[in-house]
Amino acid sequence: MPKASAMATHIGLSSIKVLFIIPAAFAAFGSRKAFNVVNEIPELQQPPYDPNVLLAHLLTYVCAMTILAWLFVSVFFLLWKWKQWTDPWILAAGLIDLGLALILGIGVGMKANYLPGSSRGCSNAQTWQVVGDDKSFFAVLADVKKSKDAQTECRWLVDVWAQDVVCFDNCARGFQLLVAYGGVFFDEREHSMLNPFRPLLYLVNLILAIIIVPFWLCTNVTPPIRFAYHYVHKLSRRTREKPVEFDAVIPYTPQYEHITVSNRGLHQIFIIEHVLLNVVDNLHYEDIINLSLTAKAVREAVFPGQDLAYRIPKLKKRTCNEDSKTPCLYCKKNICCDCRVSRFYPGLPGRRHVEMCTAYCANCYYIHFSRHDRDFKKPCKCTITDKAFEFQQVCRTCSVKDPGLLRDARFKRYQQEARDIAQGKHLPAGEKVKCGSCKEDLKSGTRWWVCGKCKGECRDAIHPAFVKNRKVMDAEKVVGLERQIGETEGSMWAKWVSL
16 A cells, blocks of 8 residues: 555545535525514514524525635645645634534524424425414415425425535534544655555454444434333433422302392292293303303302303203303413404413323334434424414403413313313323323323424423323222221221220
8 A cells, every 4th residue: 555645635525525515505595584584574483483594594604604714724724725724724724613513503403493303294384384264384474485385495495404504514523533534544754653654454344343333323222222211211200200280279159048039030930941041042152151250140040060061051051152162271261253352472482282182102213213214393382382472362361361370270271171181181091191102092001292383292291201001990889989988987986995
């Protein structure tokens, strides 16, 4: 093997940099165009969209342009100043490349929070990370630019992001490995450990060590470690979970002996159920509540204490406009287009988890998330949409209350609803919660949750980390258990009385 020269080393490194100029130029000018577009649209820089949109585009634009200029400068010094550029200067150039790659990687990571992972994800660009009645990020961009549709703008931004990723990958991985190759196989120092006089087996071993071993570790060792880490984290959460505490509600117990009927005619009308239901046909549910507050006798006639479980569903069915009837977001009372009030309140984070998130079994979670396969989705980033304000339809009573108190109380109920969903309390007797992927029954144990909006793993603490088996008690067994407890207590008292 002939002895290499320093000139050959510099030519090899400069050739690598020259080949890298073309993808770097695409990334630089594409990032510049994307930054100018986003900078001219203030709506995209404010909630409910990601607050780091402008910063992400600025980092990728400035860093990609710097990398492009640095390529020309470094090539010049490698070719024309190769005698002055000895090993320490080449090392310094590699450190500069590494620093630029890290800054570019930060910008690329910020973009990943609000962009799909590939062009296939642009098929739902109109509904991507939508909050309430607001338009998606790409729909606003398409309206301002007056382009074809949101999917076109989504694909364009994803392509620019992919170019930045290629630039980062080449700068951080490929180029650094090739520089290391040049240093290893073209070192001309006589007593160097990297002397070029070595057999071909060294090259094969180096390729195996650089490519095959990391690949084997990533596919066979990393997924179990990643799964075990998240499993231990969920076990630690299980020990810290506490029951949701609500303010004690005193049940209404009518005191019939203290109820005086001042207007017997009205009371006699309302106490007849089919007459009452005919009266409420043209009223709103909140009007019925206000009517019941006029007197104790009227309240007992409209909402009888012994018949609430049957009377309330009938009243809810007959009141309000049938076409626009919805429950109030905070108190669940019936509201319609004629009695509801629109308020601009902060979003409710618990609503998304209760309505959209699904449970996965451990096997499906390992396949879809721990292994990081082709269709891997990053952890859910929809929390940025929870902080945005939105128009909410509420009843008249809730519209005059403090929004902070309403939000806190509703979040507690969402917490309890999320736990009930995990335990399957909303399901009929005998049915179990099914995995969102394989549709198999979920057994007791650790629960893994997936966001139904972005299909990423949901790690929010509102979901219980561990679920026990749901106990289904037979009525006959309950009666027998009560009888057994009564007999035990009786025998215990008899024992003490006999003394």
